[in-house]
Amino acid sequence: MSGPGSAVLAQLLAQSAGQGADLLALRAIAEEAGDLAAGRALARLGLEDAQAAKDMAELRELLAAWRAAKKSLWKAVLGWIVKMALVLMLAGLAVKLRLWELLE
Template sequence: MSGGSVLAELMAQGVREGTDLVTLRAIAEEAGELGATRALARMGLSDERAQADVKELRELLTAWREAKSSAWKAVVGWVMRLGCALLLAGLAMRLGFQEWLK
């Protein structure tokens, strides 16, 4: 039985026999399953390669985040080094070490 036919059968059973809590839960579960299956199919993730594709996309996203993080750390490191170099140069000028540079 396909998901749609199971859902239709549960709905018919609910109409015939009245709906109890178990039937309502079964209807909700089947409707959710059917909706999820349709959504995955619309996104192109219903075949056997979908799990591998999603795993690969997650790995790429993780690599991108790590690269972005390390790039920011490198930029901050270079800015700090430049700031320290300028501070030392300014301190050297202030203390009269500019004669050493000549």
């Protein structure tokens, strides 16, 4: 067991065992209650059928693809900004050095 919820559960189980209840039966009840609650939560989310695992895997793939596309887009935008800054600097340098007069 781990986490604050399981610490409370462990304390309740220990308290019930101290009052004469069978610890094994209490653990089985707690486990069954947890399974039922998890099943209800999955049903409320629409994830109780056999396709749920496949659907979740596809959603994770889609999310990973979205993140990769977003990262690629930002890299491309940054690349264009850097290129435009370099072009502007070269144009400014050409004006400063009067390089257009060599073309005439």
